[in-house]
Amino acid sequence: xxxxxxxxxxxxxxxxxxxxxxxxxxxxxxxxxxxxxxxxxxxxxxxxxxxxxxxxxxxxxxxxxxxxxxxxxxxxxxxxxxxxxxxxxxxxxxxxxxxxxxxxxxxxxxxxxxxxxxxxxxxxxxxxxxxxxxxxxxxxxxxxxxxxxxxxxxxxxxxxxxxxxxxxxxxxxxxxxxxxxxxxxxxxxxxxxxxxxxxxxxxxxxxxxxxxxxxxxxxxxxxxxxxxxxxxxxxxxxxxxxxxxxxxxxxxxxxxxxxxxxxxxxxxxxxxxxxxxxxxxxxxxxxxxxxxxxxxxxxxxxxxxxxxxxxxxxxxxxxxxxxxxxxxxxxxxxxxxxxxxxxxxxxxxxxxxxxxxxxxxxxxxxxxxxxxxxxxxxxxxxxxxxxxxxxxxxxxxxxxxxxxxxxxxxxxxxxxxxxxxxxxxxxxxxxxxxxxxxxxxxxxxxxxxxxxxxxxxxxxxxxxxxxxxxxxxxxxxxxxxxxx
Numbered sequence: 309x310x311x312x313x314x315x316x317x318x319x320x321x322x323x324x325x326x327x328x329x330x331x332x333x334x335x336x337x338x339x340x341x342x343x344x345x346x347x348x349x350x351x352x353x354x355x356x357x358x359x360x361x362x363x364x365x366x367x368x369x370x371x372x373x374x375x376x377x378x379x380x381x382x383x384x385x386x387x388x389x390x391x392x393x394x395x396x397x398x399x400x401x402x403x404x405x406x407x408x409x410x411x412x413x414x415x416x417x418x419x420x421x422x423x424x425x426x427x428x429x430x431x432x433x434x435x436x437x438x439x440x441x442x443x444x445x446x447x448x449x450x451x452x453x454x455x456x457x458x459x460x461x462x463x464x465x466x467x468x469x470x471x472x473x474x475x476x477x478x479x480x481x482x483x484x485x486x487x488x489x490x491x492x493x494x495x496x497x498x499x500x501x502x503x504x505x506x507x508x509x510x511x512x513x514x515x516x517x518x519x520x521x522x523x524x525x526x527x528x529x530x531x532x533x534x535x536x537x538x539x540x541x542x543x544x545x546x547x548x549x550x551x552x553x554x555x556x557x558x559x560x561x562x563x564x565x566x567x568x569x570x571x572x573x574x575x576x577x578x579x580x581x582x583x584x585x586x587x588x589x590x591x592x593x594x595x596x597x598x599x600x601x602x603x604x605x606x607x608x609x610x611x612x613x614x615x616x617x618x619x620x621x622x623x624x625x626x627x628x629x630x631x632x633x634x635x636x637x638x639x640x641x642x643x644x645x646x647x648x649x650x651x652x653x654x655x656x657x658x659x660x661x662x663x664x665x666x667x668x669x670x671x672x673x674x675x676x677x678x679x680x681x682x683x684x685x686x687x688x689x690x691x692x693x694x695x696x697x698x699x700x701x702x703x704x705x706x707x708x709x710x711x712x713x714x715x716x717x718x719x720x721x722x723x724x725x726x727x728x729x730x731x732x733x734x735x736x737x738x739x740x741x742x743x744x745x746x747x748x749x750x751x752x753x754x755x756x757x758x759x760x761x762x763x764x765x766x767x768x769x770x771x772x773x774x775x776x777x778x779x780x781x782x783x784x785x786x787x788x789x790x791x792x
Contacts, residue, residue, distance in 0.1 A: 351374065351375045351437075352372060352373070352374060352427070352439055352441075353373045353374060353375055353408075354372075354373040355370075355371070355372050355373070355425070355441060356369075356370070356371040357370070357425075357443040358443065359441035359442065359443065360441070360442070360443065361443040361444070362443070362444045362446055363443060363444065363445050363446060363449055364446055364449050364450065365449055365450045365451055366414075366418040366445055366449055366450065366451035366452050367414060367418075367445075368413065368414050368451070369411055369412060369413050369414055370385055370387060370397070370411070370412040370414065370425055371403070371409060371410070371411050371412075372385065372409065372410050372412075372425075372427055373406070373408060373409045374408050374409070374410075374429060374431075375408070376408060376431040376432070377407040377408055377431060377432055378402065378407065378408060378409075378410055378429045378430075378431065379429070379430045379431065379432065379434070379581070379582045379583065379584075380400060380401070380402055380410070381577050381578070381581035381582055382428075382429075382430050382436070382563055382577070382578055382581075382582060383400055383410055383427075383428065383429045383430070384400075384427065384428040384429075385397060385400060385410065385412045385425065385426070385427045386425070386426040386427070387412075387414065387416075387423060387424070387425055388423065388424040388425075388426065389416075389418070389419065389421065389423055390419060390420075390421025390422055390423070391419075391421075395414065395415075395416040395418065395423075396415040396416035397412045397413065397414060397415060397416070398412060398413030398414070398415045399413075400412050410427075410429070418445060418451070418452055419445070419452060420445050420446060420447040420448070420449060420452060421444065421445060422442055422443075422444050423442060423443055423444070423445065424440055424441070424442045425440060425441055425442070425443070426438070426439075426440040427439055427440070428563075430563065430582065430584070432582075432583040432584070432628075432639075433583070433584065433629055433630055433631060434559060434563075434582060434583065434584025434585075434587075434629050435562075436562050436563045490562070492558065493558045493562065494778075494781045494782055495781075496551055496554045496555050496558050497551075497555070497781040498777055498778050498781040499547060499550070499551040499554070500548060500551040500552070500555060500591075500626075501626075501777040501780060501781060502544075502547065502774065502777060503544045503545065503546075503547030503548035503551060504544075504548055504622050504623070504626070504650065504654065504658075505544075505653060505654045505657055505658035505661070505773075505777070506540060506541065506543070506544025506545075506547065506658060506661065506662075507541055507544045507545050507548060507598050507615075507618070507619050507622060507654070507658075508619050508622075508623065508650070508651065508653075508654025508655060508658045508659075509540075509541075509544075509654055509655070509657070509658025509659045509660070509661050509662040510537040510538065510540055510541030510544065510602070510615075510658075510662055510666075511541070511612070511615060511616050511619045511654075512654065512655045512658065512659035512662065512693060512697075513533065513534075513537045513659060513662040513663065513666060513667060514534050514537045514538070514605075514612055515612065515616065516655075516659075516693050517659065517662075517663065517667070517686065517689045517690045517693055518530045518533055518534060518537075518667075518689070520689035520690075520692075520693075521667075521682075521685045521686045521688075521689040523689075524684075524685035524688055524689055525681065525685055526671070526681070526682040526685035526686060526689075528674055528678065528682070529667065529670055529671055529674065529682045529685070529686060532670040532673060533666050533667045533670035533671075533686075534605070535606065535670075536665070536666035536667075536669065536670055537662055537666045537667075538602050538605040538606045538611075539602075539606060539666075540662060540665055540666055541598065541602040541605075541615060542599065542602035542603060542606060545595055545598035545599045545602055545615075545618070546599065548591070548594075548595045548598070548622060549592070549595040549596070549599065552588065552591050552592050552595055555588065555591075556575070556579075556588060557569060557570070559578070559584065559588075560574065560575050560578060563578060564578075583628050583629075584628065584629045586628055587625045587626070587627070587628025587629045588625070588629070590621050590622075590624060590625040590628065591621070591622060591625035591626075593618075593621055594618045594619070594620075594621030594622035594624075594625060595618065595622065596618070597614055597615070597617050597618030597621065598614075598615050598618030598619055598622065599618070600614055600615075600618075601613070601614035601615025601616070601617070601618055602615050619654075623647050623650040623651050623654065624643070624647045624650075626646065626650055627642070627643040627646035627647055627650075628643070630646065631708070631711075632645070632646040632708075638711065642707075642708070642711055645704045645707050645708065646704070646708065648700055648704050649700070649701060649704035649705060649708065651697070651700070652697040652698070652699075652700035652701035652704065653697070653701055653773075654697075655693055655694070655696070655697035655700075656693075656694050656697035656698050656701060657769075657770065657773035657776075659690060659693055659694065659697070660690070660694065660769060660770060660773075661770050661773075663686060663687070663690050664767065664770065667683075667686045667690075668683055668686070671683045671686060709728065713725060713728070727779060727782055730779050731776055731779035731780060734772055734775045734776045734779055735772075735776055737768075737769075737772040
């Protein structure tokens with residue numbers, strides 16, 4: 309923020325800014341309240357037989373083409389005949405020339421009438437998408453099986469009632485139901501992100517900030533602040549572990565439905581044979597390593613390197629269940645960029661939280677004459693870390709925007725773009741508060757009053773950061789315009 313010399317003259321602007329911030333938050337909450345506005349990730353591009361087609365030859369396969377690569381292990385196609393019975397299909401396979409095309413051989417006998425194709429897929433990000441369409445096989449079409457009870461070539465008697473030849477198709481769940489965009493799933497992802505930033509913030513404080521603060525003359529702060537950081541990191545890692553369990557159940561519920569959500573075979577297949585599953589395994593392993601590392605650190609052992617290894621795994625995991633894993637090009641670079649983005653957020657917002665929740669309280673327990681200088685040293689040590697992390701966050705965020713948004717008009721014409729704008733508006737609050745802390749409060753540190761002002765201002769920055777995480781949790785489940 310720039311220096312405000314005349315506070316009274318700027319009061320209307322402050323009120324307008326506050327109203328604008330509340331308006332942006334209201335829009336965001338509205339987006340949460342109306343999850344059906346979120347677009348599905350996968351979209352059916354072409355189908356053979358086509359939707360609404362009237363066929364003179366019975367099809368021998370169902371071929372569906374999508375706008376993204378398909379995780380075959382969790383794909384599903386169902387063909388329902390005129391008598392509401394399911395037609396037997398062969399083993400699903402990807403087309404030889406495209407990982408976006410699923411082929412299902414038709415193994416059952418076909419009659420004339422209307423057929424429904426119901427499908428479910430998930431892309432590399434693991435978000436399940438469902439749909440259905442219908443086609444008609446005309447009477448007398450080539451390749452039809454004889455009607456039940458008739459010999460080949462024998463003609464059925466003409467019906468006396470039109471209703472005798474029409475049956476409603478079987479009901480197949482194809483609505484959105486509980487999916488990746490559902491509010492409860494959004495909350496689970498938000499808890500994951502909160503815990504992740506707590507883990508990364510604890511690591512940033514202990515491994516980077518406190519050594520630098522010692523060089524600034526606050527060596528007495530290192531041991532008590534590190535102990536507090538280990539405790540907070542342990543709680544954050546436990547939150548990540550709990551969120552991982554909830555996330556696995558939510559994903560299986562969205563993918564397989566409530567009846568099969570805890571089916572061991574289906575869950576194992578989802579974990580072992582999908583990109584989402586690999587990401588979940590990395591998250592689970594990272595949480596276990598972080599837990600073990602923080603426990604050892606609290607007991608005075610050398611647990612910080614182990615916790616750092618777990619934190620690195622946790623930083624990589626979100627990319628495997630988000631847009632980075634599903635991009636058709638530059639996927640490797642997108643995953644690396646996303647991991648750097650997470651590390652930047654953890655070092656900045658997570659690090660700030662640990663400075664306020666662990667560093668400053670530890671400084672306040674020092675002798676009175678050492679408190680102000682210790683807080684000043686702590687903040688001066690954290691400032692370059694925050695600047696570097698904010699820079700990494702900005703660069704990787706711009707790259708992700710270029711990769712996922714496509715045309716500029718998508719920013720206001722799509723759900724993804726509008727959610728991204730809300731996230732950017734909230735980030736503006738974080739950047740502005742951080743700039744104020746850096747330019748105005750940091751130079752004035754040196755006593756307990758300055759430390760108290762810093763904690764109040766930093767709390768606003770952290771709260772805005774929590775809202776950014778909530779916007780991110782929604783954004784992950786919203787289709788990127790570049791992929792549609």
